[in-house]
Amino acid sequence: MPELPEVEATKLHLAQHVKTAVIQQVIIRCKQLRWPIPKHLPQTLKNQRLQHIDRRGKYLLLYFETGILLMHLGMSGYIRLLPLNTPFKKHEHVDLIFNHLILRFCDPRRFGAILWTIQSPYDHALLKDLGVEPLSQSFNGHYLHQASQTRGIPIKQLLMDHKVVTGIGNIYANEIAYKARIHPLRPAHTLHLTECQSLATASKQVLKKAIQAGGTTIKDFQINDTMGYFQQQLQVYGRQGLPCPRCATLLDHKRLGGRITIFCPQCQH
DNA sequence: AAATTCTCCTGAAGGC
DNA sequence: TGCCTTCAGGAGAATT
Numbered sequence: 195m196p197e198l199p200e201v202e203a204t205k206l207h208l209a210q211h212v213k214t215a216v217i218q219q220v221i222i223r224c225k226q227l228r229w230p231i232p233k234h235l236p237q238t239l240k241n242q243r244l245q246h247i248d249r250r251g252k253y254l255l256l257y258f259e260t261g262i263l264l265m266h267l268g269m270s271g272y273i274r275l276l277p278l279n280t281p282f283k284k285h286e287h288v289d290l291i292f293n294h295l296i297l298r299f300c301d302p303r304r305f306g307a308i309l310w311t312i313q314s315p316y317d318h319a320l321l322k323d324l325g326v327e328p329l330s331q332s333f334n335g336h337y338l339h340q341a342s343q344t345r346g347i348p349i350k351q352l353l354m355d356h357k358v359v360t361g362i363g364n365i366y367a368n369e370i371a372y373k374a375r376i377h378p379l380r381p382a383h384t385l386h387l388t389e390c391q392s393l394a395t396a397s398k399q400v401l402k403k404a405i406q407a408g409g410t411t412i413k414d415f416q417i418n419d420t421m422g423y424f425q426q427q428l429q430v431y432g433r434q435g436l437p438c439p440r441c442a443t444l445l446d447h448k449r450l451g452g453r454i455t456i457f458c459p460q461c462q463h
Numbered sequence: 464a465a466a467t468t469c470t471c472c473t474g475a476a477g478g479c
Numbered sequence: 480t481g482c483c484t485t486c487a488g489g490a491g492a493a494t495t
Contacts, residue, residue, distance in 0.1 A: 195488065228471070228491085252489080269488045270473080285473085303472045305489060320491085347466070356490075364488070451467075453488070467495070477485080 196267040198252060198328065198361030199401055203408030204273055205249045208256075208297070211275050215292040216243045217258075224287040228268060228307045231288065235310060239263070239290070250316070251324050251360030261312040264320065268305030274298045324360040328397045333359055335391025342382035342390065349385055350378035350455055353393070362397065364453045365431045366404065370396045372430045377462040378455050379448065403427065430456040 196204075220236040232238075239258065246257040256263040267273075276296045282289070288299040288308060299308065311318050325341075326332040341358045342349070352358055353367045362370070371378040374396035376389055385393075407427060429439050434447035434456045443460035 197489095226471095228489085266489085268472090268490090301472095302474070303488080305472065345465075351466095354489095452486095454486095465495105467493105469493070470491090472488100475486090478483085479481105 195269040195363065195365065196252065196271060197363035197366050197404075198249075199366070199404035199408050200272075201249055201252050201254060201267060201361070202405050204267075205247055205254060207275070208254075208273070209247045211295065212244055212292055212297060213247060214243060214245070215294065216241060217290055218293055219289075219291040221289040221291065222287070223282065223289075224304075227287070227301065227304050228266070229309065231308045232310045235308075238310065244292075250321055251327070251356055252363075253321060255315050261310055262315050264307065264309045264311060264315065264318065265299070266307040266320075268301055268303060268307070270303040271299065271301035271306035274300065323357050325356060325358040326360070328359050328361055328401055333394055333397070335387055335394045338394050339385065339387045339390040342385050345382040347382055348379045348450055348455075349376060349382050349393070351451060352382045353397070354453075359397075362401075365428070366397075366400055368431045368456050369400050369429060372457065372462060373400055375462050378457050379450070430458070432456075 217239045220239050222231055222235065225231040225233070238260070242258040242260065244256055244258060248255040248257070252266060254265040256265065276298055278291070278294070278296060280296060282298070285302040286298050286300045290297040299306070315321055326337065342352060345352055350367045350371050353362050353370060354364065368378065370393060374389070374392040376385070376393055404427070430445055434445050434454070436445055437443065438445055438458040438461060441458065441461050443458055445456050446459045447454055447456045449455070
């Protein structure tokens with residue numbers, strides 16, 4: 195599912211192929227995503243040039259001349275760039291048709307979003323309370339330690355709290371805790387500064403590596419809903435009951451707020 | 464304020 | 480073979 199690395203890879207992909215392109219037409223085949231897609235979008239976007247593409251957390255920001263298109267991929271969303279006149283399939287809900295290709299938004303489970311805003315996007319209700327970017331310098335051991343002090347939830351859930359640090363979902367939270375050798379169920383306020391530093395460092399390493407893997411995949415236009423960009427590199431996610439790659443102890447798992455949490459009972463403390 | 468639960472949706476997987 | 484039921488998950492909204 196798309197987390198920060200997949201969204202970042204998508205952003206780079208779009209920047210490479212559709213930046214400065216002009217929209218010819220917008221087709222909405224299904225408008226009911228997480229929220230309804232604004233009805234006026236085809237009319238508003240027609241003939242507008244895509245000026246800039248950005249990312250905040252898991253949100254893609256497409257800057258046009260009169261406003262910004264906010265896109266979120268939810269948990270099953272993906273974007274494909276296709277030749278003009280490519281027939282659509284099931285779940286391919288929206289086409290932004292440029293003069294040289296189609297930007298096609300697909301999302302089987304429809305937890306994604308496509309919204310339009312004319313205000314500063316960082317003042318938008320969905321973005322204004324987001325925490326720091328995990329790859330920025332602001333995200334470090336001190337910051338995480340500070341944020342942990344008042345929280346009793348498991349540290350893994352804190353890593354997934356987008357008001358603290360944005361863009362980390364279930365898969366990468368598991369991977370990060372594993373890499374840092376921190377037990378994901380540890381109450382946040384029990385973590386020492388050095389442990390928070392390990393988590394911050396591990397976060398950057400895991401996410402950067404995943405972005406590279408995603409970028410490689412996307413370059414070949416292989417992007418689709420079944421291919422995991424980072425799947426080959428996952429150490430714990432989806433591997434419950436299998437041996438820990440570090441010490442061969444069988445990986446344990448627990449449900450945490452509805453999310454599967456996998457860890458090595460031996461080498462994560 | 465912080466934590467928990469509910470909600471949207473579909474496809475895959477498992478049980479009988 | 481086929482029809483259930485369960486689950487997975489992002490994250491805002493509603494509750495506790």
